[in-house]
Amino acid sequence: MRSFKGFILKCVIFLVPFLILAGIYFYDDPFKVIREYKEYDNDPIFLNEDYIGWKTYKHFRDSLHFDSFILGNSCTMAFHTWDWEKHLNGGKAIRLYGTAQRLAAVHRKVMALDKENNPIANVLLVVDPSLLREYQLSPGYTHLLPPEVSGMSKFKFQSQFVQGFFNPKFMLPYMDYRLCRHYRPYMKGIVNPDKHTRNKITNDVLSPREHEIKQLGDKYWEKNKRNFRPRRGKNQEYPPVLMKPQIKLLSEMAEVFQAHHTNCKIIISPEYKQIRINPSDVTELKKIFGEENVFDFSGINEYTNDIRNYYEGSHYRPCLGRRLLEIVYGKKNENSVIQ
Helix, strand or coil: CHHHHHHHHHHHHHHHHHHHHHHHHHHHCCCCCCCCCCCCCCCCECCCHHHHHHHHHHHHHHHHCCCEEEEECHHHHHCCHHHHHCCCCCCCEEEEECCCCCHHHHHHHHHHHHHCCCCCCEEEEEECHHHHHCCCCCCCHHHCCCHHHHCCCHHHHHHHHHHHHHCHHHHHHHHHHHHHCCCCHHHCCCECCCCCCECCCCCCECCHHHHHHHHHCCHHHHHCHHHCCCCCCCCEECCCCCCHHHHHHHHHHHHHHHHCCCEEEEEECCCCCCEECCHHHHHHHHHHHCHHHEEECCCCCHHHHCHHHECCCCCECHHHHHHHHHHHCCCCCHHHCCC
16 A cells, blocks of 8 residues: 555656646747737747748738738748838738748648638749758648648647657757746757847848848958858759659649739749759749749859858848849849859
């Protein structure tokens, strides 16, 4: 009898920390997926951008009547909705992106927008070979699409975030920051040291690095030169990435755009590393979406040559985004793009 009571006591002692942490999870809602919120830009944790963007769209769509969508990965930060709207015929835009976005996720979002029975007047699709290559959804809670977009059950969706919370790689930095409110380098990727980095309505990025560039000028790139890997300065090409599975997804997206009479423009990103997308992939994109709607800025050209167009080796700035939009919408000579 005593041994049984001792066993129960040990079980209780073992479960207490788990129950406390579970209580913290449901009270804090660190990923902002348990409850609904009017805005998501006051959280110290890096959130799931796919989920936040979709929730923001659903929250404001009836009052703001969004009909124009910026889709793609984090490089979409270079295209602010207010810059894009200057080229549209009265469209109201929102940015629906995802971190390390895959083609499969973009496809699901387009299909979900179609089911909403709201206008899809304009789409700006920002792509690169890494996005176009992936025709299956990303694993992990940071890349999960909302259940109504992905088709995943709500229970499985929530369970993925619970598992993510109890992963020591998340829990330790989160609990440390929760208790001390002090950012430490090992928290990188979990805790966001910069507050208020997105527009709460349009989901545009408000990068603190623009302020830093304004303060430092050219010294910014000297200070951050470790974030820019040396480039070969020679013409290089990615291998082809568009095969039958990818072409199927892209074709289904094109069918939705045709049904909605969508003005869809595709920008192939000017990556800092200056590796050109394979010409066969460009040809395929033009075949699906129309030659006049695909703009290839990859490779070695005047945009990728200038380091001042980039925050670091992965992301380019809105000043470059505005120049690209002028080309796409016919306000600048496209011949300035050099391959």
